[in-house]
Amino acid sequence: MAILPNLSFSKLKEGLSKTRGALFSKIGNVFSNKTIFIEDFSAQIEEILLESDFGVELTEKLLFAARKTFKDKNLNDFDDFITIIKNELLSELKLSSYPKLLKKNIAVPYVIILLGINGSGKTTTLGKLAHYYKTQNMKVIVGAADTFRAAANDQLKNWAVQANVEIVEGTMKDPSAVAFETVKLAVEQKFDIVLIDTAGRLHTNKNLMNELNKIQKVVSGLLTSAPHEVFLVIDGNSGQNAKIQALEFGNYLNLTGLIVTKLDGTAKGGAVIQIASNFKLPIKYIGIGEKIEDLEIFDPNNYIDALFSK
Amino acid sequence: MLDELTEKLERALKKITGQGKITESNISDTLREIRRVLLDADVNYKVAKQFIDNVKEKSLGKEVLTSVTPGQLITKILFDELKELLGRTGSELKLNPSGLTVIMLIGLQGCGKTTFSAKLAKYLKNKKRNVLLVAADVYRPAAIDQLKILGAQISVPVFSIDGSAEPVKISVEALKYAKENGLNTVIIDTAGRLHVDDDMMNEAAEIKSKVNPTETLFVVDSMTGQDAVNSAKAFHEKVDFDGVVLTKLDGDARGGSVLSIRAVVDRPVKFVSLGEKLDSIELFFPERMASRILGKGDVVSLVEKAQLQFDEKETEELEKKFKENRFDLDDFLKQIKMIKKMGSLKSLLAMIPGISSSMKNTDVDDKKLVVVESIIQSMTKDERRNPKILNGSRRKRIAKGSGNSIQDVNRLIKQFEQMHQMMKMLNKNSGKFSIPNIKNMRLN
Ligand SMILES: Nc1nc2c(ncn2[C@@H]2O[C@H](COP(=O)(O)OP(=O)(O)OP(=O)(O)O)[C@@H](O)[C@H]2O)c(=O)[nH]1
Ligand SMILES: [Mg+2]
Numbered sequence: 035m036a037i038l039p040n041l042s043f044s045k046l047k048e049g050l051s052k053t054r055g056a057l058f059s060k061i062g063n064v065f066s067n068k069t070i071f072i073e074d075f076s077a078q079i080e081e082i083l084l085e086s087d088f089g090v091e092l093t094e095k096l097l098f099a100a101r102k103t104f105k106d107k108n109l110n111d112f113d114d115f116i117t118i119i120k121n122e123l124l125s126e127l128k129l130s131s132y133p134k135l136l137k138k139n140i141a142v143p144y145v146i147i148l149l150g151i152n153g154s155g156k157t158t159t160l161g162k163l164a165h166y167y168k169t170q171n172m173k174v175i176v177g178a179a180d181t182f183r184a185a186a187n188d189q190l191k192n193w194a195v196q197a198n199v200e201i202v203e204g205t206m207k208d209p210s211a212v213a214f215e216t217v218k219l220a221v222e223q224k225f226d227i228v229l230i231d232t233a234g235r236l237h238t239n240k241n242l243m244n245e246l247n248k249i250q251k252v253v254s255g256l257l258t259s260a261p262h263e264v265f266l267v268i269d270g271n272s273g274q275n276a277k278i279q280a281l282e283f284g285n286y287l288n289l290t291g292l293i294v295t296k297l298d299g300t301a302k303g304g305a306v307i308q309i310a311s312n313f314k315l316p317i318k319y320i321g322i323g324e325k326i327e328d329l330e331i332f333d334p335n336n337y338i339d340a341l342f343s344k
Numbered sequence: 345m346l347d348e349l350t351e352k353l354e355r356a357l358k359k360i361t362g363q364g365k366i367t368e369s370n371i372s373d374t375l376r377e378i379r380r381v382l383l384d385a386d387v388n389y390k391v392a393k394q395f396i397d398n399v400k401e402k403s404l405g406k407e408v409l410t411s412v413t414p415g416q417l418i419t420k421i422l423f424d425e426l427k428e429l430l431g432r433t434g435s436e437l438k439l440n441p442s443g444l445t446v447i448m449l450i451g452l453q454g455c456g457k458t459t460f461s462a463k464l465a466k467y468l469k470n471k472k473r474n475v476l477l478v479a480a481d482v483y484r485p486a487a488i489d490q491l492k493i494l495g496a497q498i499s500v501p502v503f504s505i506d507g508s509a510e511p512v513k514i515s516v517e518a519l520k521y522a523k524e525n526g527l528n529t530v531i532i533d534t535a536g537r538l539h540v541d542d543d544m545m546n547e548a549a550e551i552k553s554k555v556n557p558t559e560t561l562f563v564v565d566s567m568t569g570q571d572a573v574n575s576a577k578a579f580h581e582k583v584d585f586d587g588v589v590l591t592k593l594d595g596d597a598r599g600g601s602v603l604s605i606r607a608v609v610d611r612p613v614k615f616v617s618l619g620e621k622l623d624s625i626e627l628f629f630p631e632r633m634a635s636r637i638l639g640k641g642d643v644v645s646l647v648e649k650a651q652l653q654f655d656e657k658e659t660e661e662l663e664k665k666f667k668e669n670r671f672d673l674d675d676f677l678k679q680i681k682m683i684k685k686m687g688s689l690k691s692l693l694a695m696i697p698g699i700s701s702s703m704k705n706t707d708v709d710d711k712k713l714v715v716v717e718s719i720i721q722s723m724t725k726d727e728r729r730n731p732k733i734l735n736g737s738r739r740k741r742i743a744k745g746s747g748n749s750i751q752d753v754n755r756l757i758k759q760f761e762q763m764h765q766m767m768k769m770l771n772k773n774s775g776k777f778s779i780p781n782i783k784n785m786r787l788n
Pocket of ligand 2: 156157158180186231232233234
């Protein structure tokens with residue numbers, strides 16, 4: 035199955051490089067003065083990484099490796115330093131690299147659950163995914179398993195209409211009942227893709243976390259291979275708490291991938307890179323706007339280029 | 345269990361060696377640690393740097409009390425500074441006593457505006473205001489329905505216009521509606537928007553200029569990372585706001601972005617929002633937030649209290665006695681009094697980071713301190729100075745006099761003897777001593 039046909043990362047790049055200008059002109063000066071000091075390079079890169087939410091730990095790890103390679107190879111150019119950093123980063127994101135085929139041939143229906151904290155962008159992303167798979171000529175059904183937040187069902191229904199896909203509405207109180215109903219219908223009517231929306235929840239709320247676990251159990255009880263994907267949806271604006279979120283959500287069910295939203299702003303999403311690296315999870319998609327087509331497959335190369343673009 | 349607790353307490357109070365003045369070198373480790381703490385808490389890189397530099401400048405040359413280390417002292421200075429910065433200006437919500445009060449909420453997508461507007465409505469309704477909620481988010485699917493449902497839950501009317509009305513028009517009409525219907529407080533829930541979206545930012549600015557809000561509040565997710573400086577600055581420049589609302593604080597994010605915001609736009613936090621229930625709204629406490637950002641339990645306030653209450657002279661005297669092994673039951677009594685001044689044992693323990701809440705519930709009985717106190721107070725001066733003379737009959741008398749059992753008395757004396765043993769060892773091993781060993785006051 036093809037990935038998004040026409041990858042345009044211009045929007046991403048636009049966002050990511052919005053605050054870059056000033057920074058790089060500073061580096062430019064350093065370079066033209068020929069003050070080539072590894073300390074200085076490190077400091078510049080450190081600033082970029084820390085201000086992009088990469089966190090102290092990952093930043094230090096990347097810089098340590100880069101300085102070593104830089105010295106070992108006896109390099110002295112700032113561009114070389116950047117290249118090394120980029121490569122280091124790329125290796126942290128190995129799992130997010132192509133090819134990104136769905137394991138679609140293995141299972142019909144292919145069940146995807148979205149989860150994350152409140153307001154991270156689950157429902158919107160779900161609408162976008164429904165649209166995306168639909169345009170891939172797949173038969174898509176969505177399940178409104180957010181039975182908690184006011185008007186969550188209406189919100190999803192609105193997306194389902196826009197994407198022209200089926201919906202199982204969250205009219206029951208129990209979210210796992212909605213998930214069950216959706217998967218059951220998908221099996222009976224041979225849908226290709228099942229997308230399940232869940233209520234936003236803080237990882238600190240045990241009861242709500244158990245509820246997620248129950249959804250997963252109910253789904254796999256019905257279809258042993260399901261859920262095929264459990265995507266944690268993370269706001270690109272997130273800071274260091276996102277790591278704890280990933281850890282906690284991962285404690286309750288098996289995450290298979292990450293989705294970063296709101297990268298059309300000026301936030302860089304570095305916290306999600308940390309998660310991908312720490313928990314060996316691929317970043318699958320990124321959200322770059324509020325419209326139904328504002329979704330892209332995550333491409334580490336593009337992301338890294340945009341991050342360091344001048 | 346209690347052993348572990350006291351050990352932790354001890355460790356926290358340990359390195360209590362005065363080092364004269366704060367110098368570059370004796371605080372450099374602490375500063376590096378603090379920088380890391382701030383970055384981990386999502387304080388913006390540049391803000392953290394500047395903040396630490398300021399604190400350092402203020403601290404260099406400061407005298408260090410004998411009872412704390414330079415590192416502890418600078419942590420306290422930092423904490424004070426943080427608290428000051430967070431709480432500098434009044435954080436009260438402005439409400440017009442007569443006429444219309446208009447509160448406009450703005451912020452990024454998904455930060456919690458809609459839920460918060462309902463909470464605020466409930467909060468103000470409880471303050472006997474007649475509230476109108478205004479659904480001005482016409483973009484996000486079902487945002488209007490969401491507010492309507494929330495409004496119904498708290499019995500607050502929600503103003504909306506069906507169809508494709510403009511948010512500016514909705515807001516203006518809402519004001520009219522409020523006046524006509526005798527409602528004196530209007531809360532406008534606007535759509536989430538990106539600070540780089542010029543059209544949307546202009547729209548927000550236009551709403552603001554048309555309704556002329558009494559308060560414009562910028563709503564921020566406490567989990568926001570480094571970019572908070574950029575969004576806050578842009579919202580401030582293009583719309584301008586009077587205060588900040590920090591949401592999702594029921595999670596475990598440290599919320600350092602609030603410091604970043606404070607640093608780039610000088611606006612106070614007016615409310616915090618802590619959950620999906622509509623009464624989980626609270627006023628902002630700078631001190632609480634400062635310790636949350638530092639994430640060190642309340643080590644800082646422990647330092648603060650220790651500093652305040654452990655009267656320096658007294659400590660010095662005790663130190664001397666300790667060294668010379670002249671520490672007697674009178675001194676023990678003094679020590680207990682000092683600890684009592686610092687608050688209950690339980691609250692002291694609760695301030696140590698890393699002690700889980702279940703442990704905090706351990707029964708640390710302050711009454712036992714009272715027992716010890718009463719026993720010592722029932723002794724004669726001679727007995728207190730020279731506990732060796734405490735024979736059986738004296739002990740019986742003391743037990744009776746203080747209303748305790750003979751076992752209590754025996755235990756206390758035994759512990760005191762053990763303490764003396766410890767002191768001997770301590771004095772042998774190091775020139776300095778730490779605050780009299782609390783472990784030996786274990787009372788059960
Ligand atoms: N700019 C931008 N906004 C987004 C993006 N994805 C989602 N949003 C917005 O973020 C806000 C929250 O999105 P939702 O999809 O409702 O988030 P959710 O996780 O389903 O929220 P809850 O169900 O309430 O927990 C909405 O205003 C969306 O329009 C994105 O990629 N870019
Ligand atoms: Mg949702």
